[in-house]
Amino acid sequence: MDAQLIRELEELGGEIRPSSLRECDEIIIDQPSYTARIALWGGHLVSFVPTGQADLLFQSENEGAQTRFGRRHFGVPVCWPWFGANTEDDDLPAHGLARYFRWQLVEVGRFKNGDAKIVIRLASEDHPLIEEMWPHAFELRQVFRLGEGFSINFSAANLSDKDMSVSEALHTYFHIGDNQTAQVHGLDGVTYVDKFDEGQEKTQKGVVSPCEELDRVYLDAPEQVALHDPILGRKLIIESEGARSKVLWNPGEALAKLRADMEEEDYRRFVCIETANALSNAYKIKAGEMHQLRFTVHVASLEQA
Numbered sequence: 476m477d478a479q480l481i482r483e484l485e486e487l488g489g490e491i492r493p494s495s496l497r498e499c500d501e502i503i504i505d506q507p508s509y510t511a512r513i514a515l516w517g518g519h520l521v522s523f524v525p526t527g528q529a530d531l532l533f534q535s536e537n538e539g540a541q542t543r544f545g546r547r548h549f550g551v552p553v554c555w556p557w558f559g560a561n562t563e564d565d566d567l568p569a570h571g572l573a574r575y576f577r578w579q580l581v582e583v584g585r586f587k588n589g590d591a592k593i594v595i596r597l598a599s600e601d602h603p604l605i606e607e608m609w610p611h612a613f614e615l616r617q618v619f620r621l622g623e624g625f626s627i628n629f630s631a632a633n634l635s636d637k638d639m640s641v642s643e644a645l646h647t648y649f650h651i652g653d654n655q656t657a658q659v660h661g662l663d664g665v666t667y668v669d670k671f672d673e674g675q676e677k678t679q680k681g682v683v684s685p686c687e688e689l690d691r692v693y694l695d696a697p698e699q700v701a702l703h704d705p706i707l708g709r710k711l712i713i714e715s716e717g718a719r720s721k722v723l724w725n726p727g728e729a730l731a732k733l734r735a736d737m738e739e740e741d742y743r744r745f746v747c748i749e750t751a752n753a754l755s756n757a758y759k760i761k762a763g764e765m766h767q768l769r770f771t772v773h774v775a776s777l778e779q780a
C-alpha cells in the first residue's frame with residue numbers, strides 16, 4: 476500500500492485495517508456524522524452508518540465461505556460485466572467478475588463541500604485469472620462520496636479494440652427494520668420481468684410491499700425510487716444515472732434457508748434495490764470508450780415530505 480495514500484487517509488480521519496472476515500483490507504472512515512467501511516476485496520462499500528442511526532446497509536452474522544467464489548457479498552457488491560448467470564458459459568460465476576477480486580485504493584481526498592472521496596480501481600491486467608476468464612481488457616473505477624448519505628460513481632472503460640457487451644448492477648443490500656412493512660415507492664406502472672415467475676413480464680401496480688420473495692428486473696425504470704421503512708422511521712431516496720433498470724431482490728423464507736451465506740431470518744432485514752442495466756437494458760461499450768453508472772442515497776425521516 477502506497478504510504479502517501481495511507482497518510483492522506485489518516486488526514487481524512489480514516490484508516491486501513493486487515494479484515495478478519497475477508498482476510499483482505501478494509502478502509503474505515505470514521506467522521507462525526509457517519510462511519511463507513513469499504514472492502515478492497517470485491518471492491519465494495521460494506522457499511523454506512525449515519526451517527527445515531529442504524530446502518531443503511533445490511534449486515535449479517537454469517538461470515539460465508541472463505542473461498543474466492545464462495546465469499547459473501549453484502550453491502551454494495553458490483554455485478555459486472557454480466558448480471559445474473561453468464562448466458563454463454565455455465566462455468567463462469569453469477570453476476571460477473573468484479574466482486575471476486577481485490578481492488579486497489581488509488582485516491583483519497585475531499586470534495587469541495589468536505590465530503591470524503593475514496594477511489595478504488597480494478598483492471599483486467601491486474602489479475603491473470605480475470606484475463607483467463609474473460610478475455611477483454613478493461614479498467615473499472617469506483618468513486619465513493621461519503622457525507623450526508625453516500626454516492627457511488629462506477630465507471631467501466633473498454634481498453635480493448637472490440638465493442639464490449641455489458642449488463643451490470645450495483646447490487647445494494649439496504650438494511651430495513653422488517654421486510655413485511657418496508658415499501659418501495661416510485662415504480663408504479665413500470666414493466667418488470669418476474670424471475671420468480673418464469674420470467675413473465677408484468678406491470679407494477681402501486682408500491683412494492685411487503686419486500687418478500689422478489690426477484691424482479693424493472694426495465695426502463697425511473698431514476699428515483701424511495702425505500703420507506705416505518706420500523707426504522709426513515710426513508711432512503713435513491714437516485715441513479717446511467718442505469719435503465721432497477722432490480723428488486725429478496726430471497727424469501729424458503730430460499731433463504733437454502734443459502735449458506737445468510738442466517739435463516741436475515742431475509743427479513745434487507746431488500747436489494749439495484750441500480751442496473753440488465754436483460755433488454757444491457758448495452759455495448761464501444762472500443763476505447765467508457766460508461767458510468769452512479770447512484771446517490773439520501774436519508775430523510777419518514778415524516779418529511
Ligand SMILES: O=P(O)(O)OC[C@H]1O[C@@H](O)[C@H](O)[C@@H](O)[C@@H]1O
Nearest residue numbers: 548569570670690691722724749
Ligand atoms: O446470490 P447472488 O449471486 O449474490 O445473487 C443474488 C440475487 O441477485 C439478484 O440480483 C438476482 O436477480 C437474483 O436472481 C439472485 O439470486
